[in-house]
Amino acid sequence: MTRPGVMLSLICLSIHRMVVMMNWKKILILLLLYCLFMRRVSARSGSWEPLGQPYFDNSTKRETTAAVGQPAFLHCRVRNLADRSVSWIRKRDLHILTVGVHTYSSDARFAALHADGSDEWTLRISPAQPRDSGAYECQVSTEPKISLSFRLTVVVSKAEILSGPELFVRAGSDINLTCVTKHAPDPPSFIYWYRGDQVVNYAQRGGISVVTEQRTRTSRLLIARALPHDSGNYTCAPSSSESASVIVHVLSGEHPAAMQSSSSNPPRLDNIFGSSLFTRYSMNNVSRSSFGMLVLSHYISILSLALFIFVVNVIMNFIIHNTFSLILDSR
DSSP states (O other): OOHHHHHHHHHHHHHHHHHHHSOHHHHHHHHHHHHHHHHHHHHHHSSOOOTTSOEEOTTSOOEEEEETTSOEEEEEEEESOTTOOEEEEETTTTEEEEETTEEOOSOTTEEEEOOTTOSEEEEEESSOOGGGOEEEEEEEOOSSOEEEEEEEEEEOOEEEETTOSEEEEETTSOEEEEEEEESOSSOOSOEEEEETTEEOOTTTSSSEEEEEETTTTEEEEEESSOOGGGOEEEEEEETTSBOEEEEEEEEOTTSOOOOOOOSSSOOOHHHHHOHHHHHHHHHHHSOHHHHHHHHHHHHHHHHHHHHHHHHHHHHHHHHHHHHHHHHHHHO
16 A cells, blocks of 8 residues: 555544544534634635525626616625525615515515526516615625625716707718717617607618627717708607717808707807808908908008107107217216
8 A cells, every 4th residue: 555545544544533532512512613713714715504594696797787777787696695585675764675576665666586597586677767776785694694785876877969059060071970978787679860850760871880899889870971851950869868969060162051040159160161261251242342441450550550650759859869968068
């Protein structure tokens, strides 16, 4: 027999002699001490529980984010539950929401979900509201009771169009709108684009494309070679978020169509198209007489400045000349 085999045989023989020499009372005391020790170890490490005792699966997600108006789910996994029950408690007011699969709340939005044979006990809140944010407790009816805390955050998911509330484009150029979904726990199932109260019609007018990216939660609407009748209120409407709108103005050549602005301070045209385009636009729309008056006022301003400089120069020369004359006379 090898040396490790000899050592193992000696250990087994020693344990057998100890058990033979001990009576059943000593064996029972040792087993009790062992169980108490293992319970203390499990309480500190959270990684082991004695057989037959309920314990929580610590791999369960305990931080949950849900969007307003959508269902929220808190999942609690309990091992070795046996004949004990699982309760969900709202911690801010210690209100018992569910016990087992039964609901003890007048708010019909709360419900307990559990499948036979499963270790998972789920609290469903549908639809979730901002007031539902806070701490919840999954409790097992052991003696003493054991519990695990969960936190729910309900956010207002909303869409945003990056171009701002208004967009000005020239006729013949492209309308490019980018919509981003913010604060959404999950990507939207779909994103619709509307012009007014009608879904953007791809077949009615060519040159329209929509690209939606689930990973980045963005949708892009491109309308090629925009025409004045493409002006209007465009809305991005994700499936699970508040919508966002932008007013698009398509300017027809050098004679812009009549526009209605919702903002008190509409954007300056020179900031939108550049100073050269704005200058050309202004020159073409200002009458010749107004332009002549503008040039004349500039010339008058320049002449006034020159006259002022001339007068100041004459006065300064007069003062200097008289000062020198007085100095010479005094000598």
